[in-house]
Amino acid sequence: xxxxxxTPEGEIQQEVDRLLLARYAPPSVVIDAHMEILSVRGHxxxxxxxxxxxMSFNLFKMARxxxxxxxxxxxxxxxxxxxxxxxxxxxxHDRGILREISFExxxxxxxxxxxxxxxxxxxxxxxxxxxxxxGAEQTSRAKPGTKDRRIQQLEDxxxxxxxxxxxxxxxxxxxxxxxxxxNEEILSSNEELQTLNEELETSKEEIxxxxxxxxxxxxxxxxxxxxxxxxxxxxxxxxxTIREPLLILDREMRVQSANSAFYxxxxxxxxxxxxxxxFQLGNGQWNIPLLRTLLEEMLSxxxxxxxxxxxxxxxxxxxxxxxxxxxxMEDDQLVLLALExxxxxxxxxxxxxxxxxxxxxxxxxxxxxxxxxxxSMKIYTxxxxxxxxxxxxxxxxxxxxxxxxxxxxxxxxxxxxxxxTKIEAGQLPMYQEQFDLLxxxxxxxxxxxxxxxxxxxxIEGNAISPVVADRGRIGQVLTxxxxxxxxxxxxxxxxxxxxxxxxxGTTIGVQDFGIGIEPAEQxxxxxxxxxxxxxxxxxxxxxxxxxxxxxxIVQRQxxxxxxxxxxxxxxxxxxTIPHPPLATPTHSKSHP
Amino acid sequence: xxxxxxxxxxxxxxxxxxxxxxxxxxxxxxxHVELWVQxxxxxxxxxxxxxxxxxxxxxGMDGQTVCRQLKGQATTAHIPVxxxxxxxxxxxxxxxxxxxxxxMKPFEVWSLLALLDKYMDQCQFISDQETxx
Numbered sequence: 001x002x003x004x005x006x007t008p009e010g011e012i013q014q015e016v017d018r019l020l021l022a023r024y025a026p027p028s029v030v031i032d033a034h035m036e037i038l039s040v041r042g043h044x045x046x047x048x049x050x051x052x053x054x055m056s057f058n059l060f061k062m063a064r065x066x067x068x069x070x071x072x073x074x075x076x077x078x079x080x081x082x083x084x085x086x087x088x089x090x091x092x093h094d095r096g097i098l099r100e101i102s103f104e105x106x107x108x109x110x111x112x113x114x115x116x117x118x119x120x121x122x123x124x125x126x127x128x129x130x131x132x133x134x135g136a137e138q139t140s141r142a143k144p145g146t147k148d149r150r151i152q153q154l155e156d157x158x159x160x161x162x163x164x165x166x167x168x169x170x171x172x173x174x175x176x177x178x179x180x181x182x183n184e185e186i187l188s189s190n191e192e193l194q195t196l197n198e199e200l201e202t203s204k205e206e207i208x209x210x211x212x213x214x215x216x217x218x219x220x221x222x223x224x225x226x227x228x229x230x231x232x233x234x235x236x237x238x239x240x241t242i243r244e245p246l247l248i249l250d251r252e253m254r255v256q257s258a259n260s261a262f263y264x265x266x267x268x269x270x271x272x273x274x275x276x277x278x279f280q281l282g283n284g285q286w287n288i289p290l291l292r293t294l295l296e297e298m299l300s301x302x303x304x305x306x307x308x309x310x311x312x313x314x315x316x317x318x319x320x321x322x323x324x325x326x327x328x329m330e331d332d333q334l335v336l337l338a339l340e341x342x343x344x345x346x347x348x349x350x351x352x353x354x355x356x357x358x359x360x361x362x363x364x365x366x367x368x369x370x371x372x373x374x375x376s377m378k379i380y381t382x383x384x385x386x387x388x389x390x391x392x393x394x395x396x397x398x399x400x401x402x403x404x405x406x407x408x409x410x411x412x413x414x415x416x417x418x419x420x421t422k423i424e425a426g427q428l429p430m431y432q433e434q435f436d437l438l439x440x441x442x443x444x445x446x447x448x449x450x451x452x453x454x455x456x457x458x459i460e461g462n463a464i465s466p467v468v469a470d471r472g473r474i475g476q477v478l479t480x481x482x483x484x485x486x487x488x489x490x491x492x493x494x495x496x497x498x499x500x501x502x503x504x505g506t507t508i509g510v511q512d513f514g515i516g517i518e519p520a521e522q523x524x525x526x527x528x529x530x531x532x533x534x535x536x537x538x539x540x541x542x543x544x545x546x547x548x549x550x551x552x553i554v555q556r557q558x559x560x561x562x563x564x565x566x567x568x569x570x571x572x573x574x575x576t577i578p579h580p581p582l583a584t585p586t587h588s589k590s591h592p
Numbered sequence: 593x594x595x596x597x598x599x600x601x602x603x604x605x606x607x608x609x610x611x612x613x614x615x616x617x618x619x620x621x622x623x624h625v626e627l628w629v630q631x632x633x634x635x636x637x638x639x640x641x642x643x644x645x646x647x648x649x650x651x652g653m654d655g656q657t658v659c660r661q662l663k664g665q666a667t668t669a670h671i672p673v674x675x676x677x678x679x680x681x682x683x684x685x686x687x688x689x690x691x692x693x694x695x696m697k698p699f700e701v702w703s704l705l706a707l708l709d710k711y712m713d714q715c716q717f718i719s720d721q722e723t724x725x
Contacts, residue, residue, distance in 0.1 A: 368649055371678040375698035376609035382701035383617040411698055431684055450700075472680050472696075 026120045030108070033115040035059040035075070046094065047101065047121045059119075066092050071103070071119070073164040076171055078105040078117060088124065089157070100124045247337040248329075253278040253295065256334065265341065267316045278337075288312050291324065295335065298326055309342065321346045359425055363418065370414045378407050408451075416545040420528070423552050430470040430556055437467045437474075437506060437577070441497055444478045452486050454493055461499035467506055468580045469557050477550040477561075481510040481573045484546060489514025489570060498572075505559065505578035513570040522563055526551035550575070599712050600624035602641035604634065604658065605676070610697075614645065617701060623708075634658050640671055643711055648677035648685065659689040672711040 027042030037048075037057040048062040059075075060068045070090050078085040088102035106118045239246055245262035247255055255273050263269060268282055278295075279287040290310055298305045305326035313319045323340040385400035422428040438459075445457045467474075478497075485495045489512035498509040517525065524530045529544045547561075554561040558578045565571035601623045605611040611627055618625045626641060628634060644662065648655035655675065662668045675686045675694040686694040692711065695704055 368678050371697050372607050372610060375678075376607070376613040378698045379610070379613035379617055379701060383613065383620055386617075386701070387620065407698075429680075431681055433684065447700075471683065 026122045028118055028120045029059070031059050031117050031119065033079075037062065038116065044121065046092075046099065046123065047103075064092055064094065066090070067101075069164070071105075073167055074103070074105050075117065076167065078107055079115070082107050089153075245339040245341075247278070247339070249278055249295075249335040249337060251299065251333060251335075253335075255281070262339070265317070265339075266314065282315065285312075285314055294324065295326065295337075298328070299332060299335070302328070302332070304328060305337075319343070356425070360427055363422060363425070363427065366421075367418050370418070371411070374407055374411050374414070378404060378411075381407065405451075416549060419549045419552075420545055423549065428552060428556065430473060430553075432468055432557075432580075433471055434466045434468045435471045437499065437508075438462060440471060440475055441478065441499065441508070444475050444482065445497060448479065448482045448486070451483070455486055455489075455495050456493060457482065457495045457497060459497045459499070462501070464501055465506075467577045469577050470553070473553045473557070474577065477553050477575060478508070478510070480546040480550045481575075484573070485510050485512035485514070485571075488512060492570070502576075505576050507574055507576045509572050509574045511570065511572040516567040516569050517563065517565040517571055518567055522565060525563055526561060598624070599643070600626065600639075600641045601708070602626045602628060602636075602644045604628050604644060604655070605647040607647070610647070610676075618708075621705060621708075634661070636662075636668055640668060642671070643708065644671055644673045646673055646675055646691070648675055648679055648682065656685060656689045659691050663690040674707060674711070 021041060025042060027040075027044040027047065029040050029044060029048065030038045032038055035058050037059055040048075047064055047067060048059075049064060050056075051061040056062070060072060063071050067090065070087050074085045074087050084104055084106040086102065086104040090101050090103070092099045092101055101121060101123050103122070104120045106120070108116045108118055110116070239259045242259065243261050245265045246259045247262060248257045250256055254275060254277055256275075258270070258273055263273070266282070273281060279292060288310055290308075294305055294308055305324055308324045309321055310324055311319065311321045320341055321343045323342045325338040325340070327336045328334075329336055381400050381404045385397050385404065388394070388397035388400065419428065441459055445459060449457060482495065482497070489495065492513040494513060496509075496511040498511065500507040500509070521530075526547050528548045530548070551561045554575045559576040561573070561575040563571055563573050599622075601618055603611055603614050603618075603625060605614065605627070606629050608629070611629055615625050615627055646655050646659055655677070659673055659675065662671065662673060672692040675682055675689075675691045676697055676699075677685075677694070678697040679685065682694045682696055685691075693707055695707065
């Protein structure tokens with residue numbers, strides 16, 4: 001049954017408990033593991049009293065003389081065994097009274113974290129000391145039995161003290177060991193502290209050096225900052241000075257700033273421009289659908305705008321062709337838009353284009369118009385020559401033959417001049433076709449044979465596979481090289497044409513055994529207007545265009561041209577016709 | 593030689609100098625020569641010439657078109673056509689318009705005569721055939 005505190009029944013019970021405790025329970029104290037008295041019950045002054053000096057609740061300090069050691073040993077046992085320890089027959093001298101007391105130490109189980117003990121004190125007997133001393137004398141004299149018992153009692157006590165001493169010694173030894181190990185720990189801690197100290201010193205140095213580095217970095221940053229500021233000033237100066245109108249827009253196409261060129265060119269003021277949406281500027285003159293699309297695409301696809309041309313009629317300045325370049329800046333937050341007025345340039349280009357077309361037309365007409373009269377002259381000359389040959393007038397026929405030769409020279413010069421003009425205009429067209437190279441070489445050699453009575457031209461090697469090139473132009477190169485070979489080997493009687501079938505193409509070599517070319521001159525052979533002269537500086541007829549035109553023809557078809565020559569021994573001119581890169585021939589020819 | 597004299601050649605050429613010199617040459621060589629220099633549409637009648645020498649760049653009329661027309665008509669397709677031009681593309685054009693052969697202006701007389709001989713001989717042996725490709 002439980003009684004609630006505060007109720008009359010509870011108060012009665014508490015009072016009963018208190019009375020019972022006072023009357024029947026032995027005096028007792030509860031101490032903690034540090035020997036501090038936590039609570040006191042009953043009348044403990046016969047056993048404990050406050051010690052002089054600073055107030056202390058330490059059990060041993062408060063224990064009366066003769067009780068401290070007993071308590072200490074008993075507590076040590078109780079601690080160790082965790083069982084109640086009882087001590088009896090302890091004699092206390094108190095103001096002339098000898099009291100024999102006993103106590104019991106009971107470890108308390110209530111708390112698992114802190115250890116505490118209950119010490120119960122009981123008196124076994126009390127007698128005045130004088131009486132005892134007297135009685136002892138009496139008994140020692142009168143009662144040897146009593147004396148023996150006393151001796152026995154003292155021996156028992158001695159044994160018990162001995163045990164106690166041993167126990168204390170053991171405990172002290174244990175404590176000593178603990179102290180030693182604690183000492184060692186302190187030593188090692190000391191060492192650790194020293195190491196730590198050294199480390200701290202090192203860290204300190206490191207921090208100092210880092211600090212110095214930071215100072216340097218800071219200086220550099222300041223320098224950079226100055227540089228950045230200079231660069232910014234430069235950039236601003238450039239933007240202001242540049243003659244191309246520039247706009248800086250934000251993502252919403254609102255003008256953040258514009259340069260002077262913009263205001264000047266579009267005849268607007270900063271007040272009516274800045275912070276306005278681009279497409280609303282100047283009554284919507286910038287609301288050009290293409291521009292809008294381009295800028296939106298640029299921002300959504302994250303690319304820059306390159307060279308887009310917009311033609312637009314602007315209110316103040318008229319129809320302009322503007323080339324737009326735009327660049328995203330600062331994480332797409334800003335757009336730099338450059339507006340280049342290319343109206344003039346476009347007009348010039350168109351004029352240029354027109355001029356080129358006219359030139360092309362002129363070249364076609366010139367080619368036809370120049371060749372037509374010589375065509376009829378040749379037919380007249382040769383027809384007349386044939387008539388004289390039939391009538392046997394060899395002299396007249398021979399004269400006409402010379403006229404015909406001069407006509408050929410004229411034709412050659414005309415075609416060289418036309419070719420040069422076309423090359424200069426970038427209009428030397430090539431008509432690729434597949435053809436049999438050997439046939440072309442044979443045809444060309446046959447034609448050249450008609451112009452010489454001295455030389456024999458031999459063909460060596462064989463081009464088996466057909467080549468893809470401009471047949472007419474390759475024929476022209478061959479004719480040029482062969483006529484050069486005849487021209488520069490006036491004393492020789494043989495010219496060789498060599499064909500080499502190779503992995504990457506066909507190489508054609510034309511070899512003469514003539515005057516040869518100085519190494520210094522070889523370098524310039526394929527240049528425009530360059531002419532070879534022999535030792536006596538005799539110049540050979542021609543405009544000095546043949547090799548230049550030949551080189552242009554060969555190179556435009558992806559080939560190479562070069563010479564291998566020795567003065568006094570002769571020259572070999574080589575050129576290559578590369579195989580087409582997997583291209584199908586544009587034309588195949590079945591004509592003979 | 594008697595055979596050859598009967599052969600006829602039509603020259604289509606608008607340059608008087610070239611046309612005149614060609615007539616002189618071919619008459620000398622024993623051909624019957626007809627000349628057509630006008631810029632109007634070419635209208636061929638029987639008897640057809642044995643061969644046509646056709647200038648590519650005709651004033652007012654394109655020689656290529658003429659050649660295509662000739663080769664496109666059954667009655668004239670068999671007549672050998674030799675193109676004459678100063679144009680570098682002549683060999684390619686000749687193939688495109690189905691001309692039988694070509695000479696580049698200015699040419700050597702002997703090379704033209706050799707070509708004529710070749711086609712006249714063919715003409716004699718296979719005169720019934722309509723194409724000469």
